[in-house]
Amino acid sequence: MNWSAKLLTHKNEKRIAVYFDKNVEFIARIKQIDGARWSQSLVAWHLPDTEENRGRFKIKPASPSLPSVEGIEQIEKFKQWLRSKRYSESTLSTYSDALKSFFVFYREKPIAQINNEDVIIYNNEYILKNNLSASYQNQLTNALKLYFATIRETKIEIDKIHRPKRSKVLPNVLSKEEVKLILEAHTNSKHKTMLSLIYSCGLRCGELVALQPVHIDSKRNIVLLKNAKGKKDRIVPLSPKILKLLRDYYALYKPKTYLFEGQFAGKPYDSRSLQLILKQALVKVNIKKPVTLHWLRHSYATHLLESGTDLRYIQELLGHNSSKTTEIYTHVSTKSIQQIKSPFDDL
Template identity: 35%
Template sequence: MTPLRQRMLEDMRLRNLSAETQRSYIHYVANYANHFGRSPERLGLDDIRNYQLFLVQQRQLSPESINCFLSAVQFLYTVTLDMPWSSAQFPRMKVPQKLPEVLSLDEVAALFSHIHILKHRAVLMLCYGSGLRISEAVALQAAHIDSHRMLVRVEHGKGAKDRYTVLSARLLTLLRAYWKLQRPVDYLFPGTKAGTHLQPATVREVCHQAAQMAGITKRVTPHLLRHSFATHLLENGTDTRAIQVLLGHQRIDTTARYTAVSPQTVSRLSSPLDQLPEAAPPKRKRGRPRKHPAPEPQG
């Protein structure tokens, strides 16, 4: 490990960035340096711009991925290398605002019916039944399940924030059956190595395979189950701010986009046009009789 990478890692740890963010930043910076075959200390703003163009034109990466690269190099240069550059020198790409796809209740039930390993079904049911991110679900411990108050405690979620979310009675029954069978020690869903938890990539693959077996044509991921959790709550009349708390969203407008996802919610709304008082139909104006010109005298 180079001294620069070590220093960047230390800077990220000091600022309590998540392990996933640290891996992502190191990945993008390493690819950036390898592209030019030089240390980032010997590269500058023009090189960042040229590499960004390469990612857009040659690699054809998504705007989200390119913005992740920009966040990584902005941290490297402004924090670790202490360059006097402003955020305006790292212009972000505009990300298209797409509505998240969701599953119907029947599709969710069909998906779970094709997940036969208890551990995998429990993890994915947490994503749907409690609205957890996959990284939050795999990192749960038994102590985070509060069966008395029917709550799930999420520690160090996105933004290093703790929160509570709902615990389904059906999910609690499944978790108790899983606990009796597995008796996990550290994490509720342990990985193959001692002291590790189940990897999100493994759960994503299980989710994908179950969706194929269920005949679901949508691109099903654990995060899609989280979207479906929020949308179905909204359709049941749950207040948007309550959903915001359950999901751990910092901003209400992030949660509000689920209003646009739910056709049922939109269809219950009435147009203000229907609230206008009925007006009498306009009367037709009677036109004045046309004056015919007097006949010209003959001879």
């Protein structure tokens, strides 16, 4: 399996980010490492920068090599352009790091002379030779396309920069029975309500912790998600059962700014602590699968599809730009598959 690892600073901590194509066994192994966490913004697992972890992921000492003076200037201009377009700091960091790697490789070549053939050479001589993952190559492609689209003097034909072939990985889905066990595992009102809200509304972890009490509209039975992924607002229906849970929780905890707050009033609940709450629930109900919070969102979408909800509505509820993203759930829905009779039964 292809994977790559690199040193970075994430939320003011020195970390090692590990990039790889989705693999359940590899994820389960990474989860066993102390301090391992998933980052939605990095789209990678990351762990503490220790000598043991460096050895484990074959991290070599950082190369002192830098891009040319022109390359450094262009990276800085690119950062300014990204900021002016209000890209997130994590995207800015990811794209500028990828561009830096490319410019280090072509340190001796004027940027205006770089062409599409050079991109292919870089993919073969750097990414493939160093066994870097397809997901990292895809990030580089995003960075190059965006960078070369913003400068005029270039030999690059942006539309001809190709992406690595995507592996067709199906989303992980739980049965309704498994979801029920997980949601009822905790007696703590806050823990139970947070996990239940993620499943009942198909929320991302970041969307849940960003919720404020004013975003719950009990009169219209909806939840307003502000500045969700892609800086888009959307609304999702609010189940009457969840509304009762929320009212009981609110009466008990009386949050000040965010709907779910951690140790400090006015501060959002820590997403890492929320992952831990899910892990504790899995232990309590003896579910051995490497379930993450995103599995609850996948399960929400699949269960909606199996109950007859139109795919177009599911796309809106999940906040997907493209219907193709939502169509992946048709491949994990078992409603039609279960009706198929195996020829084995007739033997």
